Amino acid sequence: MLPPTQQQVYLRDFALIAHLVYLQTQGFPLPDALPTSLADSRIFRYVSDESSPPAFQSQPCFCALQDRTTGRMIADSLVTPPQEAVEVDAKENRASDVVIRRLDELSRMRSPIRAYFVGEDLKRLSLFEYSALNTLRKIVCGNGIGKECTAFKLSRLSQLETLIVGEDSFTICERNDAHNAFALYDEMKTHPRTFSIVDCPRLVAVVIGNGSFASFTDCAIQRCPMLQNLQIGTPDKCDDYRNRSYAFFNCQTLVVKDLPGLEGVLLGNYAFYHCSSVVFYSGGGGVS
Numbered sequence: 001m002l003p004p005t006q007q008q009v010y011l012r013d014f015a016l017i018a019h020l021v022y023l024q025t026q027g028f029p030l031p032d033a034l035p036t037s038l039a040d041s042r043i044f045r046y047v048s049d050e051s052s053p054p055a056f057q058s059q060p061c062f063c064a065l066q067d068r069t070t071g072r073m074i075a076d077s078l079v080t081p082p083q084e085a086v087e088v089d090a091k092e093n094r095a096s097d098v099v100i101r102r103l104d105e106l107s108r109m110r111s112p113i114r115a116y117f118v119g120e121d122l123k124r125l126s127l128f129e130y131s132a133l134n135t136l137r138k139i140v141c142g143n144g145i146g147k148e149c150t151a152f153k154l155s156r157l158s159q160l161e162t163l164i165v166g167e168d169s170f171t172i173c174e175r176n177d178a179h180n181a182f183a184l185y186d187e188m189k190t191h192p193r194t195f196s197i198v199d200c201p202r203l204v205a206v207v208i209g210n211g212s213f214a215s216f217t218d219c220a221i222q223r224c225p226m227l228q229n230l231q232i233g234t235p236d237k238c239d240d241y242r243n244r245s246y247a248f249f250n251c252q253t254l255v256v257k258d259l260p261g262l263e264g265v266l267l268g269n270y271a272f273y274h275c276s277s278v279v280f281y282s283g284g285g286g287v288s
Contacts, residue, residue: 096135111135118142128170131155137202138162143209146170150191152213155198163197167209170195175211175246189252192217200224208232210268214249219272222257230256233268244270257281 098112101119109115113135117125122145129151130136137159143166146152152170154160168175193216197203203224210233213219221230233245245268248254254275256262260282272278 114138116140123147125149129153134158136160141165143167150193152195157200160200161202161204163206165208165212168211171214173214194218196220198222203227205229210245212247214246218253219251220255226261227259228261228263231266233271235268247271249273251275253277255279
């Protein structure tokens with residue numbers, strides 16, 4: 001029973017809301033006026049921009065804002081939040097620092113000490129795989145790269161110490177777009193994408209930003225004896241769309257094995273949300 005001061009909301013209103021939200025996610029404009037029953041329910045308000053008045057005045061439980069990624073007006077709870085900048089502290093005049101901004105520059109990865117992958121062109125990166133680069137100590141991947149990537153593999157990097165991946169990289173999912181993230185789950189199961197770090201004896205820290213690898217299905221980190229800190233996403237006490245990390249959201253298997261130096265694992269909200277198999281193993285025994 002609703003309190004006397006709270007107006008009743010009919011199921012048809014919720015159905016209409018769902019339909020309007022769907023139209024917005026597809027790029028269609030919302031109407032200038034809404035049906036009387038919906039307006040009277042005081043649960044919907046449309047805001048086109050800061051200078052335009054709402055379709056009607058009421059206390060909103062729902063409003064539409066412009067998404068930074070697509071430019072579309074969508075439900076505010078589905079708006080992709082701003083990304084934290086990834087620091088590129090490379091000295092490009094040094095032969096030891098390599099900054100990759102375009103796909104045709106990938107051939108420069110011969111003997112760098114520090115490697116940075118940033119730039120709009122790298123959204124089309126389809127494979128990230130490096131092994132036996134014996135000078136490489138640091139890898140930094142910027143925000144929003146590798147949208148078409150199907151595999152991220154690092155192996156036998158004898159000097160690698162740090163891996164940093166920014167936000168919303170190596171994924172076809174849009175963070176906080178619930179329709180996209182959830183609807184893609186069945187597709188993920190039939191199109192596996194693999195993340196693996198294996199045999200990197202000096203690796204100390206792995207930091208992966210919010211939203212990254214959300215469309216990857218398998219994650220394995222093995223035989224990295226000096227790894228101390230593993231952070232995947234950023235935890236937040238506030239559980240709304242804008243504070244959920246969604247890192248490895250669609251991942252189904254997680255293997256963390258032979259990491260005797262591991263001191264801490266930090267996972268963001270909704271990281272590994274669909275994971276059904278987890279293995280932690282440290283030589284003498286295991287938990288799965």
